[in-house]
Amino acid sequence: MAGKFTIGLVQMRCTPHPKDNLSRAVERIEEAARGGAQVVCLQELFGSQYFCQREDAALFDLAEPIPGPTTNVLAETARRHQVVVIASVFERRAAGVYHNSAAVLDADGSLVSVYRKTHIPDDPLYYEKYYFTPGDLGYPACDTRVGRLGALVCWDQWYPEAARLVALRGAQVLFYPTAIGWRPSEKERHGREQYDAWRTIQRSHAIANGMYVAAVNRVGHEGPPKGGLEFFGGSFLCDPFGVVIAEASHDREEIVYGVCDPARIEEVRRNWPFLRDRRIDTYGALTARLID
C-alpha cells in the first residue's frame, strides 16, 4: 500500500468558451500542484457550460474523442507538474454514440483509465439521455502513481451499487465529477435539503465501503437570468468513515485540499468491518428491476 497523498478538487465557473474553460482548468491544475496536490480532479464537463439544459443536435459539436484535444492538453499538464489528473470529457466515440466520460491521466501523462457514465439522468434542465448513451466499461478502478483510484460521474453518485463495485475493485478514493444545481425557483424552498441529500448519499458511500469519497461540483448560474441552473458547488472530500475533511463554498471558485491516508482506510475497515460481513449469497436479486 502506497503512502499518504494530497488531493486537490477544482471547483470552477464555466464560460460559453471552451478554450477559456480549458485554459483556466490548466491554470487551476498548476495552482493545485503548487499547493501540494498530487491528484487533481476537475468537475463534470468542465470544458463547457452545462449544455444539457436543452436538446440541440448542434451541441454534439462540443464532443471529442479520448484521447483527443482536451486529454492531450491535460496529459501534458499532468506530466509537466507530475500530478494525476481526473478529467470529465464529452466523448465522441462514433457518429451517434457519445458518452459522458471520466479520464484518469497519470502523473507521467499516460491515459490509464476511461470510465463512461452509466446512470444517465433525464429531468427538466438535465436532458442527458438525449446526449449520452450509457457506458459499457463497467465501474473501474486503476493504479496511479499515488494509489488506486476510481471515478464515476454525477448521477452515478446516487447509486450505492456503483460505489460498491468501485470499492470491490480496490479503490482508495472514489471521485465524482459533478454538475448539480438549484433551479432558482426551488432554491429557497428545497435548496437546503437537496444539497444535504447530495452530500449525505456520497458520504454514505465512504462509510459503507471504507474508502475516501470526493465530489467536485461547478459553481455559478448558467442559462436564462430568471431560469437556468445555479450550480451549488459544495465540493468536498470525506474520509473512509464519512467525516468531511475538506469542503468548498456554494458560490466561489476554489481549490480544496485534503489528504488520503491509507492507514486511515486500514483503521476504519478493521474497526468497522463491513466488507467482512457482506452476505453475497443473498444479493442476487439486486439485478431485478423490482421484486413484485
Next chain:
Amino acid sequence: MAGKFTIGLVQMRCTPHPKDNLSRAVERIEEAARGGAQVVCLQELFGSQYFCQREDAALFDLAEPIPGPTTNVLAETARRHQVVVIASVFERRAAGVYHNSAAVLDADGSLVSVYRKTHIPDDPLYYEKYYFTPGDLGYPACDTRVGRLGALVCWDQWYPEAARLVALRGAQVLFYPTAIGWRPSEKERHGREQYDAWRTIQRSHAIANGMYVAAVNRVGHEGPPKGGLEFFGGSFLCDPFGVVIAEASHDREEIVYGVCDPARIEEVRRNWPFLRDRRIDTYGALTARLID
C-alpha cells in the same frame, strides 16, 4: 396506496429482568397507541440487556420460538390497541439454531412476517456470531393494516444491498431495531463520528430508495461500570429524501412520533427518479466478495 399513518418509536432502557422489560414494552406500546401511533417499533432484543457483550452458553436460555411467549403477549397488545407492532426477538428455532429476528404483528394481532438478521457482527462486546446464525428468509416486506413495511436488524443497517432489496419489494417504511452504543473509553474521542456515521448511512438508504427509514435504539449503560456499553439512543425517523422528521435524545427513554405520507414518497420518487435509472444489467458483480 393507503393513506398517511403515524409511527411511534420506543426507545427504552433494559434491566436484567426479561419480565420487567416485556411489561414496560407493553406499557410503551399502549402509551404510543394513545399518543396516536398506528405502528410501533421496539428496539433490538428489547427483552433483555444486550447479552452479546460476552459469550456464555447459558444465555441461550433467553431465546424463545416465534410465535412464542413474547410475540403472544405483543400480539394481544397489538390487537387490543389496534396497532401494528414490530418486535425484535432472540429466536430459538432448534437446538443449536438461534436467530436475531424481527416479527411484524398486524393490528389484529396476526403474525404477518418474520425476518431473521442476515448481517451478523462480531466485534469486542458485540459477539453476535456466537449467538446468531444468519437468517435464511431473505429481505421481506409485508402488507399491514397501515401500509407495506420492512424490518431489518441493526448491523444490516450498514449494508445498502439489504435496504435496496427491501425497497424493491415495495416497502414504504424500513425499520431497524438496533442496539448500538459507545464504549466509554472511546466516547469522547470517537463518539460523535460513530453516531453520525450510523445516522448518515441509514438516512442514505431513505435517499437512495425513496422510502421512510426508522432506526430504534436503546439507551442506558449496560455492563461493568468502567467498561460495558453506553447505548446511544438517537432513534429517528427520516422521510424518503433523508430529512429527519423525528429524533430522540441520546440518554432518555422516549417515544418519538412521525407521520409516513405515501404522497411524499410519490413526490420524492417523481422528482428524484433513482429507481427509474438503476442499471440492473451492470450489477451482477455485487455478488462477488472482491473483484481482484
